[in-house]
Every structure is written in C-alpha cells, then in structure tokens.
Amino acid sequence: MDPEAGLGSLTVNGQVLTFDTQPVTPPELASFYASAGWHVLPPESFRRALSGTYFSLSARAPGGRLVGYGRVVSDGGIHAWIHDLIVLPEFQGRGLGSRLLTGLIERIRNSGIPYIGLFAAKGRAGFYQKFGFAPRPDNGPGMFLYFQPD
Numbered sequence: 001m002d003p004e005a006g007l008g009s010l011t012v013n014g015q016v017l018t019f020d021t022q023p024v025t026p027p028e029l030a031s032f033y034a035s036a037g038w039h040v041l042p043p044e045s046f047r048r049a050l051s052g053t054y055f056s057l058s059a060r061a062p063g064g065r066l067v068g069y070g071r072v073v074s075d076g077g078i079h080a081w082i083h084d085l086i087v088l089p090e091f092q093g094r095g096l097g098s099r100l101l102t103g104l105i106e107r108i109r110n111s112g113i114p115y116i117g118l119f120a121a122k123g124r125a126g127f128y129q130k131f132g133f134a135p136r137p138d139n140g141p142g143m144f145l146y147f148q149p150d
C-alpha cells in the first residue's frame with residue numbers, strides 16, 4: 001500500500017483527501033466515466049484497460065470513496081499518455097485536479113520518459129495549458145480513429 005503517494009493530503013469540502021497509487025476497480029472507473037458524461041464501455045474493457053495501465057493516482061475521501069483519479073499509459077521509455085483525469089463534480093475547482101496532474105507529470109518525469117501526451121476534453125485545454133501543455137499545430141494535428149463498441 002502506498003498510503004499517500006507522496007502527495008500529502010488535501011482538504012476539500014471539509015474532507016481530508018488522501019492519495020494512493022493502488023489500481024481502482026473496473027466499476028469505480030466505469031462510474032467515473034459516467035460522472036464525466038463519457039461513454040461507459042463494457043466491464044471487460046475497463047478490466048483490460050486497468051490491467052494495462054502504467055500507473056495511476058487516486059484521491060479518496062475518508063471511508064474510501066474515490067473522488068479523483070488519473071492514469072498513465074506508457075511504453076516505459078519514450079511516450080507516456082495521461083488518460084481519464086477526472087474529479088467528481090462536487091470536488092472540482094478546489095485544486096484536486098491540479099494535485100493529481102502534477103503528481104502524474106512528476107512521476108513520468110522521474111521515470112525518464114520525455115514525451116507526455118494527452119487529449120484535452122472539450123473545454124479543458126485551458127486547464128492543461130496552465131501546466132505547460134500546448135496544442136499541436138494545425139498543420140500537424142494529433143489524430144485518432146475511434147470504433148464505437150457494439
């Protein structure tokens with residue numbers, strides 16, 4: 001167990017949140033997708049995604065409720081991708097997303113991985129720009145191909 005993940009604690013809404021690097025469960029990740037209004041994939045997709053995750057950071061309220069989360073997918077040497085950074089709506093705007101993102105970036109840097117990528121959700125680019133992320137140029141955009149699950 002990594003009780004604090006080196007991030008100390010953060011008091012939000014009168015609750016002392018603690019951080020850890022333990023994997024969340026597939027239902028926890030599914031409920032976080034739902035909280036963000038994202039498409040909830042089949043349970044097996046979440047199970048496989050979590051087993052292939054490089055590392056993650058979780059923020060939990062007293063009693064263990066997951067209130068913030070972010071994870072990294074990586075080849076371990078060159079590229080790391082930040083995914084699924086989500087703070088529950090009632091805990092947003094109090095610095096929790098910043099604490100999680102800073103922790104993810106620091107751990108990637110400490111691993112010696114030089115490239116950190118992410119896809120900003122609609123309206124979130126400004127949040128990431130505060131931490132030094134920059135959009136790719138219009139003539140060299142990031143691209144992806146998405147297959148809607150059955």
Ligand SMILES: CC(C)(COP(=O)(O)OP(=O)(O)OC[C@H]1O[C@@H](n2cnc3c(N)ncnc32)[C@H](O)[C@@H]1OP(=O)(O)O)[C@@H](O)C(=O)NCCC(=O)NCCS
Pocket residue numbers: 036084085086087088091092093094095096097098099119120121123124125126127130
């Ligand atoms: C994006 C998200 C993780 C930010 O977490 P948060 O805990 O609300 O963020 P913080 O309180 O740490 O905010 C840090 C700073 O970013 C700013 N910020 C937050 N969201 C922003 C946005 N969408 N655009 C611009 N700035 C933003 C805050 O105002 C704050 O600025 P300050 O330091 O000058 O006060 C959170 O809003 C969230 O979970 N959203 C739903 C899921 C989602 O879209 N995740 C992103 C996937 S790419």
